Amino acid sequence: MRRTMVAGNWKMHGTRASVAELIDGLAKQTLPGSVDIAVFPSSLHVGQVVNGLQGASIAVGAQDAAVQADQGALTGEIASSQLVDAGCKLVLVGHSERRLLLGESDEVLNRKFAAVQSAGMTPVLCIGETLEQREAKQTLEVVGQQLGSVIKAFGIQALVNAVVAYEPVWAIGTGLTATPEQAQEVHAAIRAQLAKEDSEVAQGVRLLYGGSVKAANAAELFSMPDIDGGLVGGASLNADEFGAICRAAGN
Numbered sequence: 220m221r222r223t224m225v226a227g228n229w230k231m232h233g234t235r236a237s238v239a240e241l242i243d244g245l246a247k248q249t250l251p252g253s254v255d256i257a258v259f260p261s262s263l264h265v266g267q268v269v270n271g272l273q274g275a276s277i278a279v280g281a282q283d284a285a286v287q288a289d290q291g292a293l294t295g296e297i298a299s300s301q302l303v304d305a306g307c308k309l310v311l312v313g314h315s316e317r318r319l320l321l322g323e324s325d326e327v328l329n330r331k332f333a334a335v336q337s338a339g340m341t342p343v344l345c346i347g348e349t350l351e352q353r354e355a356k357q358t359l360e361v362v363g364q365q366l367g368s369v370i371k372a373f374g375i376q377a378l379v380n381a382v383v384a385y386e387p388v389w390a391i392g393t394g395l396t397a398t399p400e401q402a403q404e405v406h407a408a409i410r411a412q413l414a415k416e417d418s419e420v421a422q423g424v425r426l427l428y429g430g431s432v433k434a435a436n437a438a439e440l441f442s443m444p445d446i447d448g449g450l451v452g453g454a455s456l457n458a459d460e461f462g463a464i465c466r467a468a469g470n
């Protein structure tokens with residue numbers, strides 16, 4: 220059985236003071252033991268969060284990693300090996316804000332995906348369509364191509380130690396959530412795409428939904444057969460709300 224996962228993407232939010240407050244709030248939550256929980260602070264705050272969450276059964280991840288695993292001359296970037304050294308266990312790869320606003324291509328993202336894995340961390344591959352693409356009925360094609368790019372580059376076995384997050388761009392930060400049925404349809408297609416390559420791998424890969432997940436809609440989304448948890452943005456900045464989402468995933 221796949222273990223449910225709830226991950227909080229803090230994006231470009233937080234100061235040392237607000238992060239300390241959030242850590243305090245998270246430490247006070249009653250969290251279900253049956254759910255893998257992770258938070259992704261800005262790289263600047265990774266050390267503070269790793270220290271602050273010691274003993275809290277919450278993994279810490281990074282929002283991005285360099286295209287190479289090892290240290291080197293690459294100004295402004297952070298190597299996967301450095302993230303491991305700082306205590307990170309996972310890294311987001313291909314968030315739509317990086318694909319669309321920073322122009323990260325599948326080729327660059329594939330290099331990041333490989334670097335993260337080669338350093339021993341788990342990539343959380345984010346895929347999803349824009350509103351325009353959904354309206355043009357291109358959702359499954361777009362998502363299939365984004366996932367297919369990784370499969371083509373590294374083979375299906377590369378998905379064994381990876382998580383896939385389906386995040387429709389139109390649902391991110393907009394308050395518009397995909398309905399459980401809309402999300403399930405895409406998740407089922409993603410799993411079918413994986414199963415075409417290897418059914419065992421397909422059954423094992425966790426598929427998270429992201430896009431305006433909150434305590435009020437989490438249980439319904441997580442009850443769908445191919446939705447194995449959530450990647451939460453805005454609502455993860457509130458410890459009580461995030462805790463409630465984690466508990467919804469545990470039920």
Ligand code: 13P
Pocket residue numbers: 228314386390391392393394429430431432450451452453454
């Ligand atoms: P929101 O939950 O704020 O819509 O963000 C989703 C997201 O982008 C998580 O990576």
